[in-house]
Amino acid sequence: MSMTAFQALNGLTFAALLFVVASGFTLIFGLMRIVNLAHGALYLLGGYIAFAAAMHGANFFVAIAIAAAALAVAGLFVDRVLLRFVKGHELRQVLLTLGVAFVLNDLALVIWGGDTFTVPVPEFLRGPLQIGGLVYPRYRLFVLLAGSLIFAGLWLLLNKTRLGALIRAGVDDAEMVDAMGIDITRVFVYTFMLGAALAGVGGALGGAFLSLYPTADSEILVFSLAVVIIGGRGSLTGAAIGALFVGMLATFGQVWFPELAYFVIFGPMAILLAFRPLGLFGRAA
C-alpha cells in the first residue's frame, strides 16, 4: 500500500516537472505554430547553467533565476536571428529547431563533457520528510509545489493580464490580432522567451533529481511531446492533464514493465492521436 502511495507521489512529482517543461513547449506551439524541437536541448542547457551557477557559489534559487534568464536570451536569439528566415513555413521551422537542438547538445558536450551532474539543492530541501506513515524526499515535494505555483502563475498570466489575453487571442487567430493593430510579433517574441525560460527552469529543477547527462534532452523532449500531443496544442489545462497522465504512466510503467516502459507511455498516446489527431483539448486552427 505505502509502496503504491510512494510510486504515486513519484508519478505526481515527475508530472510536475513535465508540466513545467511542457507548458513552455505548448505555449510556443500554440501561439506561433512552431514545434520547437530544441526544447529538450534548452532544458538540458538550463540544467547545466544552473549547475554551473551553483558551483560558483550561487544560491539554489538564484541559480534557477540565472538559468531562466539565460534561456530567455537564448530563446530571443533563436526566434529573432534564426526563425525569422523561415517564417510561415511550418516544416522548415521544425527542422531548423532540430538543427538548433543538435548544435546546442554538442555544445553542451564540449563544455560539460559526458559526465553526469546533479544540481545541488539547499540544506532545507535535502533528506526525507515524514508524512503520516510515509517517508518521502523533501526535494521532490518541493518540485511538486514549484510545478503547482508555475501552473497558477501561468494561469493568472494568461487569464488576468493584457499580455495573456493577447496570447490567447493569438492562439485562436494570430492574423486577426495583427489586423486589430496589435504588434503580434512582439507578443510572439515574449512568448518564445517565456517558453524557453520555462524550459530553463525545468532543467534546473529536473537537474537536481533526474540529474544531467548528454541524452537527457531527448528523453525529456519526447516526454514533453507526449504531454503536448495528449493535452492538445496551446492548452495550459491540457498540458497539466497530459503531464499527469504521462508522469503516472511513466512511473508505474517503469515499475511494472521495466523493459517496455516506453510502450506504456507512447502506446496509449499513439492510439489517442490516431482517434483525436489534435489531442484532448486541441482545437482545429
Add this chain to the structure above:
Amino acid sequence: MKRTAIIAACLGALALVPLVLPGYNTTLVTEMLIFATLAMSVDILAGYAGRTPLCHGAIFGVATYVVLYYAGVAGGNVWLAVLLGVAAGTLTAVVFALLAIRTSGVYFLLLTLALGMIVWGVCLRWTSVTGGENGIRGAVKLAWMMDRASFYYFVLAVTAVMTLAMWRFVTSPFGLTLRGIRESESRMRTLGYDVPLHLFIGFTVSGFFAAMAGALYAFYNSFVSPSTVALAQSVEGLLMAIVGGVGTLFGSIIGAAVIIALENIVSAYTERWSMVLGFLFIFTMIFAPEGILGKTRMLIARRSAAGARSSTATGS
C-alpha cells in the same frame, strides 16, 4: 534518350569505383549507396506524399537488429535473416502507418518521431534480446563478400534494383496519386480517391525500402546498437533527402553522398560531427530548402525561361 545516357554514365562510373578508388574509399561509397536507399525511401513520403517522417531510422534499424540477431546471435541462415529483417522492418512501418496516416504536417512529424522513439526505447531497455547499450555484434557477410570490391558490387546491384523499383513506384499512376494528395488532399478525396488507403500503401512501400537499406547495413556494419535506431539516424536520412532535393528521388543519392563524404571529412579533423550536422540543417533550411537537385532544376528552368523570353524578344 538523354536520360538513358545519364543513367548509363552514372552506373558506369559507379561500376568503376573499386578500380579507381580502391581501399577505404570503396567502403565509403558502399556506405553512400546504402544510405542513398534510406534517403530515397524517406523521399517517397516526404517528397511525393507530402508527409515528412522522422521514423525511418527506426524502421531501418529494426531490420538491422533482426538480421544480426537471427544470423549472428541465433545462428540462422543469412538469407532467411534478410527476409525476416525486411519483413520485421516493413511490419514496423505498417504499424506506424496505421497510426500516422490520419495526421499531416507537423503532427505527422511529431507522431512519427514519437513512434521512432518507442523503437529506440525498446532497443535500449530490452537488454535480454537487444543487448541494450552494448548492441549486437555478428558477422553476417558470406565468404564471397569478404572482399571489399565484391561486397561493393553486391550493394551496388541491390541499390540499382531498389532505385529502379522506387523510380517506377513514384512515376506510376499510384505515385501520381500520392503527389495529388500532397498538393490537395480534399480535391483527391472529392475525386473519389481513398486518401488514407493510398497513404497507408505509400508509407508501407517507403518502409519496405528503408528496411532493405537496414538489412544491407547489417552486412556492412556487422554491428547494431540503439544509436542505429536513434532519432539522429532518422534525422540524417531526412537531411540527405532534403539536401539532395525533396521530391526529386535521385537527389537523395546526391544528398547521401554529400552528407557521408562530409561526415568522413569532418570526422577526420574533429569530433564535432553532430554540431556540423546541426549547422548544416539550419543553413539548409534558411538558404536552400529545395536542395541541390531542386535548386539546379530551378536554375535550369529559370535560364531556359529567360532564353525563351529573349528568343521571342528577338523574334518579334
